[in-house]
Amino acid sequence: MTGGTPEDRHEILTKLHADHLDALQEIGNIGAGHSATALSQLLNRRVDMSVPRAAICSIEEFSTKILSDPEEPLVAVISETSGDVAMHLVGLFDLASINRLMWIIRKQKVEDNLMEISTIDRSFICEIGSILLLHYVSAITEFTDLLMFPQVPSIAIDMGKAILDSILLLNAVDYNTVLSIEVDIFTDNVQLNSTMVMLPDRHTLNRIMSQLFSEGWAQE
């Protein structure tokens, strides 16, 4: 990428080739694979996952490509990491998946409306989500050999787009594009399905790429 404004030359997303995206997909694969294993142990069932997708898109497109209905209430468990690698990790669950989860583990159903979930159920779901996210993070830590400290995950239950856009804000100060890596983990013929979204910031991307590609990645 030549020319352009000084910002362009620092814009890491323009430096990413298919190989780099591929490596990022593999990170998503490994992270989600560990989450899937953890979920499998929790539920005592087989858990599968989708082929990971790493894509760069505009801020506006980000939520719309992940969500079928931007206003549909979803559960999001969110973890932020600090250390060498700062990123946001989000586990998304829809009503049907939460019901499936609650049924398998506790033989109960939530309300028909996710917004009316009890405090106890909310806390329980946050715990489950937290386990999935922590496994994801530790897998990436091993793979990239980078230090990552996950913060205590938090939970939000609201319109999917409101949640995702609000997470984006934190990355969006300087840029209008975002890189995300998405993988679905699912069980019971997709009755329980969670989309795991990884959002590394630019600095983190640079670190990861330097680590994985050493000679093939220009240092910033």
Place this chain on the structure above:
Amino acid sequence: MSNVLIADDSTFMRLMIRKILTKHGFSVIGEAKDGEEVVQQYAKLRPNLVTMDIVMPKLNGIEAVKKIVQFDPDAKIVMVTALGQEQLVIEAIKSGAKEFVIKPFNEAQVVNAVASVSNA
């Protein structure tokens, strides 16, 4: 001499496994990026051993194992995958895989698994 076929939808992973195996004296004779391709490549190249990911487009790794074992019951297949659940390990072994390595792996894990299966 061990001729190996690598199956993984990630270019990056195929490269990593190739590097490790080549360094340890194995010969990588082919690569496949999805389950259908690995079955085709197996029939064409007749490798001594296959490293097989599970999550792949078109046909997943376990289904691919079943197909390969159908026409070559002695096929030597090592699963190399991010999905490390007990149920899947059992299913893969029942389908005909001989060994299982879970990502992220270190070099020694891959080499040991491949060597033990190829020497068996």
Place this chain on the structure above:
Amino acid sequence: MSTEHITAGIGEIRIGKSPKVLQAIALGSCVGIALYDPQPKLGGLSHAMLPLEKETRKHSYSPGKFVDSAILLMIHKLVKKGAKPNRFVSKLVGGARMFEIKNLDIGTRNVQSARAALKNAAIPIVAEDVGKDFGRTVHFYLSTGKLLIRKAGGSRRHWREL
């Protein structure tokens, strides 16, 4: 005959004339700023994400993304269409604190920035549904200047009018 709905996506400003309806979907920490000139029934809706433009380290020109620059740009666009700023009224929606991570509460800062920018422009805020911890969708009816606001899980009957 259904009325045309125009969506202001994230970082966008949309203006229009009665009887159109402007809308912003699923505002979380983002803030929706509605401006209205009741005489020609011209209005604008800005869906802004971040409080202050000058906080960007690198300047890629996206005025709609930042509350302060978005409001200025929206005023400018409306004036170009014949609206008169001395008649403008404004309403605010959104700026929620969606989760407990982080100390910096962008939603609140967005709302503060909007209040400051509107005060500077001498535009009164006549109504608002801001803050708290939930997302909102807003429909801005240019025929009346009214807003209809909906929370997650709300059906057609659960619109709040502002």
